[in-house]
Structures are given as structure tokens and as C-alpha cells.
Amino acid sequence: MNDITAQILSRLTAVPDFLSGEALCRAFGITRSAVWKHICLLRSEGYQIDAVTGRGYRLSGLTGRPVEAEVHPFLTCRRFGRNILYHPLTTSTNIEAKALAAEGAPEGSVVAADCQSGGRGRMGRSWVSPPGVNLYFSLILRPAVPSVRVPQLTLLVAAAIHQALCRHSSDLVAMIKWPNDILADGKKLCGVLCEMQSEPDCTHFVVVGIGINVNQSEFPPDLQQSATSLFLESGQLFSRPELLASVLNHFEPLYDAWLLEDDLGFILPYLEEHALLQSKEVTIDQLKRSVRGTVRGISRFGELKLESAEGETILVSSGEAHLRSSIT
């Protein structure tokens, strides 16, 4: 979508009533036939636009894609999401966002896609990303913190997403699986992948990648036991632009608090209340070893607190958690 088309869409979404063709001509310094071409372009992208002689144009149907014009009406936060770059298809929004961040894109910039051809989860695993149904987006952050603190962001984002999901679906019983997933009914609903570029003393940028299974109605056979969607859990369809905005609205104040507080202490009660692994026996697979124990909570630095069979407390800062006597 070119710049003027996007701006015309923004104006149409901002006004519930008809907008005269003349007003659009004046606003962009273009002819009536040029306005008409932009309207046709928007219709070809799925927007329903009424055109009535003497009154002008009125938006009567959105596409439900996570584009700036459809997300902005729902944004209440101040900095995040003011600039959303949307792709119908991209390899991975994290790859795109890392490139933009390296070029200097400001904090709060978002890359969103309708579909990813190479969506990824942690450790290079793939994240299935079909078009038209789910949310795949990446948020660029520039926190002035040493690099060792950045892994805490994964849990903080998970808390914000959990808050947003529960707000929009009151029946949903979703749990946060340390450190980066949200599950419902034991199946994956959402994943977070934070990537950063840093030196020890300072963080150049962080890219927070978020995938949420929103309206997907079925999963391939090999994922049916391990993945679910908001639609499958609640029977409702959700507005993707509204949900994206809601995640940003919930995350921005948590992020600001975290920058001030220097750790996760302020959000620990929430994280522990909704922790899938709390009091469970788990195995944590790390790059070179596995650690076993019973989960006793989360430290203010985001580490999982395990109690070993010998009663010792172990702090685990990274790894893949598996419930014992389960394949999850």
C-alpha cells in the first residue's frame, strides 16, 4: 500500500460518516480521479467502501489485518505501535525488525505480517504461520540496561500478553509457561522470542517477537496435541488489530515500570499466580545439561527457582522446561 492510500485509509477509519471526495482531493493535493484510484486499490485489498454521489466515501468494512490504520484506533499507549510496518508476507517479522533496528528505527516501532514463510520460535525452531488468522509481530525496544537484564523482558512480555488475552476472553484459562510461552489446556497459544544486539554494558536494541494463535480453526495433525488458538478455546473470533493494540497497551506501562524498578519484583505475584509450572516437578533442558527439581517460584531476575531432590535451591536462568511424566 503506498503512502497516500494508507493515509486515505487512516482518514476513513477515523470518521464514522461519509468523507467527501473533495476533502480528500484538497488534503492530498490530488485529482478526483486519483482519489478514485486509491479507493479502488483499498477495495482490491478487501476494504468495503461505500461511494455515494454528493456525499463521498464511507468505510463500511475493515479487513481485520494488523495494519496501522486498523490498529491505531485501539491504541491507548503513548509510544508503542505508533509506527507499524505491515507485510502481507515476510520471512519472519523478527528478521525484518532486526534489520530495521540496526538501521536506527526508534523504540516502539512494530513489524507485523499476515503470514510468515520462515517464522521462528526459540532455538531456531519453526513457528507455523498461516495467513489470515493469527498475529505475528515484532516490537523494537531500546532499553538502557546492561545486556544481562534483557532476558527478563521475555517474562514481562508474557505477562502483558496474558493480561491482554484474559481481558478479551474472560472464560479463557491461560497459563504462563516459563519463560516464554502461554498455554491453554496444556497447548501452546502464544510464544515470545526476544532477540538482542548488545555489548556487556549496554543494549543496542531488543526485538520482541510475538506469535499468537488467534482465529486458527485447525492445526496440522502433528501439532493438534501441542497447539491451540483463542478461537478453539473460546469459540469466539477475535479482531487481530484490536488484540495487537491491546498487547501493546498492556506492555508499555509494564516496560516503563521495569526500566524504573530494575527487576521483575513488581510483577512477580502476577507471574507466579499464572505460572503453569508452579509447584510442578520439571526437567529443564539446557544447552549442555539438564536440571531437575520442583518449581518453587520465579526470582526477581526472572530465574526459575527449583528445589532439588536434596532440598537445595537452584536458580535456572535459561532452558526448555518439561513437566515430568509428560512430553510437553
Added chain:
Amino acid sequence: MNDITAQILSRLTAVPDFLSGEALCRAFGITRSAVWKHICLLRSEGYQIDAVTGRGYRLSGLTGRPVEAEVHPFLTCRRFGRNILYHPLTTSTNIEAKALAAEGAPEGSVVAADCQSGGRGRMGRSWVSPPGVNLYFSLILRPAVPSVRVPQLTLLVAAAIHQALCRHSSDLVAMIKWPNDILADGKKLCGVLCEMQSEPDCTHFVVVGIGINVNQSEFPPDLQQSATSLFLESGQLFSRPELLASVLNHFEPLYDAWLLEDDLGFILPYLEEHALLQSKEVTIDQLKRSVRGTVRGISRFGELKLESAEGETILVSSGEAHLRSSIT
């Protein structure tokens, strides 16, 4: 320098005696006049090459630049430095190396420059990088460790450089200033800037940037109190290619040991023996606060151990150290 020119240079450096023009023709499938053109190119870059009818070509003088052909004869390590990309001038070898790493350059690849137009130290500060005298190079690593361990690499590299410098200049009294500088006579001789791209569980790549003031004979007035060079400290001139190779030769075994050991325990005695700050009263400036205390050592995770005025032990993982009652 094009590929064949570089390969002819490699052959000439490998053989102390004359190499016949015919042998070079055969080796590269080129004509005698083509060989002659490559020889002229090498001479134009500063190489002294004797040409004697009936005997061939003999290298009688190197340029002393950190190019692959001049570094390789001194390399004894197995993986580091086998692939050196040399630039007469670049913005910053770290910027160049990060771009190469993002494209998949293998571990051990090195970017070296004769001169940097935008050389940087920690926290975005500039690193003065005049041509012809010093070493500026960046090494690409791909350690299979969680991102929280990467800051330890800075101290490990500092130890390797310290070993290399002391090996080549037995009179030099150099000290390691936690976490990333080497000083002689209280002035900066060398700096290390590690940058990484990572997710919490795994490190995609680390770029270790190293600047060593080697043969620089004078510094601008504003740096004379804070910077020095190997030449100024020892009165000797040093071969830059040999010194670069020596740093890699010392670092590779330390790095391999670190990957196995999982922490810096094995090198702590060395780090503490040569620690500038040991037993000193210091202030550590961090992004948001300052910490004061007396240095009691280094932890196996690379943190500085401070004893506060109240006798409490404080572990500091990042920041800029200043000796109290000093401006350093």
C-alpha cells in the same frame, strides 16, 4: 587486492628463496605478463620483490600490514584467523564483522583494518585509529552458550592479549583493567569491545573487537595522559601481523577451555595476578548508579568483587571502573 594477487603473495611469503615466473604461470594458468602485472600490483602496495632473470621472484620486504598472507606464517592455532578480511580503511572492524556474522561467516573469521574512520570503544565512545601503526581487528565467535555468559568473554580476551603482549615484550609491565582494557604505566594500551546478537537461550554470534596501540609514536594532546603504545613503553617496534597472530594463538586455547569449563574459574589466578584494580578503592559507574568499594577479586562469572565500607560483598557485572582519587 584481487584473489590471484593475494595467492601469489601467499606463495612468495611461504618460500624464502626465488620462485620462478614459470611456476607461477603454471600454478594459476596465466601468462608471464599477467604474473608481472600482479608483481607490480604487490610492489605498488609496498611489498619489496626482487626480480632476477632466470631465477624468478623473491619477496625481500613485507608491508607489515595485518593481511592474511603476512599473518598466516605466525599462526599456530587451528581455527582462528584462517580467514582474514583486510581493509586499508573501514568505518569500524566491528561493524564490518557484525555484518559478515549476520550473513553466516564461520567462527574464527577475522576482519582487520589498517585504519578506522569510526573506531569505537565501549558505550559508543570513539577509539582513535590512525593508519600504519596499530592493530584494529575483530574476531567472529559462535559459542554455544546462553547470552548471560557472553560478557565473560571480554575478560578472557583481555587475558589472551595480556599473555601475547608480555610474550613479545618481556620488559612490559601491563595490567588488566576490569573488564576490558590493558594499561601500561596507567595509560591505555589496548581495549576490547565484545558485541553480540543473541536470544536468551543461545548466542547467535559474538564479535570481539580488539584495538592495540602498537607502534604509534605520539598521541594527540588530549590523549597523552591517558593513552600509550607498545613502542612508547618499550622503545621497540613490533610486527603487527605477528602480534595479531599471537593474540589469536593465545586466545584459541583459552576459548576452548572456557567452552568446556562453563566459567572463568580456570583463568582467575591469572586475571587476579595481573589485575590493575586488585585491592584498590574504586567507583564503578553504571548506567543508572555508581557503586563504591575496595576490589577483592573477580568471581568465576567475571564479576568484580567489591567490599563496601560496611564490609558487605558486592558483585558488579558491568560498568566503568575509576580508581578513587584519580581521574582514570
